[in-house]
Amino acid sequence: MLTETTTRVLEPADLGAALAVLESAPVENAFVTARVQVAGLDPWRLGGEMWGWYTEGRLRSLCYSGANLVPICATPEAVRAFADRARRIGRRCSSIVGPAEATGELWRLLEPHWGPARDVRAHQPLMVAEEPSATVTPDPLVRRVRKDEMEAIMPACVAMFTEEVGVSPLANDGGLLYQARVAELVGSGRSFARIEDGKVVFKAEIGAATRQACQIQGVWVAPEHRGKRLSETGMAAVLRYALADVAPVVSLYVNDYNTPARAAYRRVGFRETGAFMSVLF
Template identity: 80%
Template sequence: MLTTTTKVLEPGELDDALAVLDRDPVANAFVAARVQVAGLDPWRLGGEMWGWYENGRLESLCYAGANLVPVCATPDAVRAFAERARRQGRRCSSIVGPAAPTAELWSLLEPSWGPAREVRAHQPLMVTTRPAAEVAPDPYVRRIRKDEMDLIMPACVAMFTEEVGISPLAGDGGLLYQARVAELVGAGRSFARVENGRVVFKAEIGAATLRACQIQGVWVAPEYRGKGLSETGMAAVLRYALADVAPIVSLYVNDFNTAARAAYRRVGFEEVGAFMSVLF
């Protein structure tokens, strides 16, 4: 007889959680990176890790923090996670994850959590394991130094506002967002091309584990668009990522951003799946 249960994981279940995360190191990079740094303590993790068990064996996870993220979630696990999330009430600013389980999770939560501010149902997940073969890396793209926060922040705010539709400075005045940018700069994972004291291209290596990392926050200053900076800049960041961070580099992109998808393909990224994002 099959027995199932859902509960918040305890710190002693870290190895079991990592084993689930390791099943798909690319799709699970965001959650895996947080768990590897913070463990399962909710205060350090920035949220709870829910587990779904079959006959006492941990099969699926759901990270419940600022984002709600299903991990290796079976249909039965998705239903269990949705019920737990519905009872708890919405505490997240987005639901993000592989497209199929995220779509099912949202279909179950929308009656009580909806409407969303925006639903991005298909965001291609792209991956590469090799440096760009056809695009020369921009030699002027470099790591941002810790003393250059004032230089990089305006570009980060512009990118976030353009991508998400709201300013990251709303609410707490940008304290949390600035802390995240500073964390990436401090880790040596923030990159930019600077001209005349201004960032004209930038990107970060966001989530990073020993097996895979994820490039995020790609942005070109509006007046510099259409000049190939995103391609040469991405080739440069890709080179850093492969040399210093992980053997697999991924990103996900909005399906309607055809120019970005084409640029990433020219750099060598291939589509291997899709994510979905529900923004509140």
Template identity: 80%
Template sequence: MLTQTTSRVLEPSDLDAALAVLRREPVANAFVASRVQVAGLDPWRLGGEMWGWYEDGMLTSLCYAGANLVPICATPRAVRAFADRARRAGRRCSSIVGPAESTAQLWRLLEPHWGPAREVRSHQPLMITDRMPAGIAPDPGVRRVRKDEMETIMPACVAMFTEEVGVSPLSGDGGLLYQARVAELVGSGRSFARVDEQGRVVFKAEIGAATPQACQIQGVWVAPEYRGKGLAAPGMAAVLRYALADVAPLVSLYVNDFNTAARRTYRRVGFQEVGAFMSVLF
């Protein structure tokens, strides 16, 4: 038995203990929890390692180390242990993302070794709702993207990602991993769009992470020529209706603090700020 403070790479047999930690903060942990519930803790299926921090033999904190480095319910002592492990392993992730306080501490410890970052977004409000908005009717034109519409939705997904992150998702491996992720969301019925008469996507969003407790909307995008025409709020209401009816009783998202238009739209649809995330992009 582990009787002192220590960290180690978790194994498949640690699944129940890891899920117990993830359930402590179901909204903040929705992204990682959704992956763990599907893939378990096998690194090949999970797409990365799960590091655990133990105090007096109890698993108390986690850190997902894959394409993203994500501290989970991480205490200051756990963050120091995770930073030491990450520093020794070398940077393999494209971003660090998670609750603002623990992510900021993790970045302070790693920046001398991994810096400089391409961009640091230190305050990204985390917003939630559990009900449909009053006074905003869902856009009836927003619907699930069909499996045969990959060629229709992909240009909008690439445009959104490039605008949001600052680099194209088609770089590196030619976009194979990104296309697979989009196809996964389409195939699972968690990709939504409004398509105009010419077959162009004018609004889109996905439910990117889903657990029985909470889900997370991501990739919200309005075509530039349609911005300012009132599509965003009804579109979000439509996605929210699907999310609450079919996925989870609590719906979340996080947004850049400088995106005042998006934050205003989300508040109109009923989302309330309950915390903050932070992202470090490489």
């Protein structure tokens, strides 16, 4: 019998209840929802544990604990419970990321035990679009990356990751896991690029996809081509593909200090609807 409030690791039998929580906020939760829809709740397949917070016997909030620690639909009481559990088992993640309010409170509780962080990005606007751009013409040269173009796309992906996160994705295992992730996105038709003479000029991926929403990530323009508005025309092309082939709502989140990117995304048709927060270790 569950007590009035309980926190526990969810099991495969809890999948339906977990999906109900995840799908109550389809845009915010797209990344985790996509993983759960494919892998279920088995920790080995999911790549981490899913913690559930119950009140009066009903599952109300979740927290994904894997390479990232992600609070999901987390009430203040749930955040405190998740922080207590995370503190007791110790840090196993490389980042904490999620909706800004819950993530900020989670970090406030964990910082005395896990800090200092390498970087804290307290306000990352969440942006969404539900129709193709009415003002920016999609770049006709942006297309799906083919499986035989891995040698072209990988350097661009590594450069983007290193610029964005501040460390190379090749550092720990020589890049095996990262290369596998890039190959997965290419193989599933969710990697897009403009490639000229074998070199990537613009690229972006649909990193997470559910029936309700998808999330664009990894937007990058080669340094020598920046300032030519290729991010706008390229994103307009990726947005068109995403809406036509993947989901009715397309989202992304961006660092608040990246004023040019925020302006470019607004011109393409994205609007800010909330905010994420990231704590990087």
